[in-house]
Amino acid sequence: MIMMLHRQEDLMVRLTKIALIGSLSLLASSAWSQTNVGADHYGGLPWSVAAPQGAEWTLSCGFTPVTLEMRIYDRKHWANRLNRTGRGPQRGRLPGDNGNCTLTKTNGSGAVAIALVKDGVAKSAATLHREKPVTVNVF
Structure with missing residues (x-):
């Protein structure tokens, strides 16, 4: 049970990082497209x-x-x-x-x-x- 919760937390951290990187790249591309x-x-x-x-x-x-x-x-x-x-x-x-x-x-x-x-x-x-x-x- 503890191992399963730890995996879910790792997955959430990874998804958060991916979303953050995606957001930053979108902001950077719109700034460069001005x-x-x-x-x-x-x-x-x-x-x-x-x-x-x-x-x-x-x-x-x-x-x-x-x-x-x-x-x-x-x-x-x-x-x-x-x-x-x-x-x-x-x-x-x-x-x-x-x-x-x-x-x-x-x-x-x-x-x-x-x-x-x-x-x-x-x-x-x-x-x-x-x-x-x-x-x-x-x-």
């Missing part, structure tokens, strides 16, 4: 929010990790998310060539819509309701 965009923070995919009747909205975009040069003393600022709030139409760019954006209507009348453009092809989605956010993926 794209350095330098000072060109918004040179990637264009996004556009349409809200013709002036509705208020929130936009949350995720993308593969990038490092940005924010200022002379912060040249390796890490980012993988862009969050915006607004009213009416607004445009911008993500820092990379991929991403997914979720648009949520927060107040006002009329529909809100989001579009992402990659290689000249636009993907878009729209909603009229606050309870139904819409998502567009471009990877």
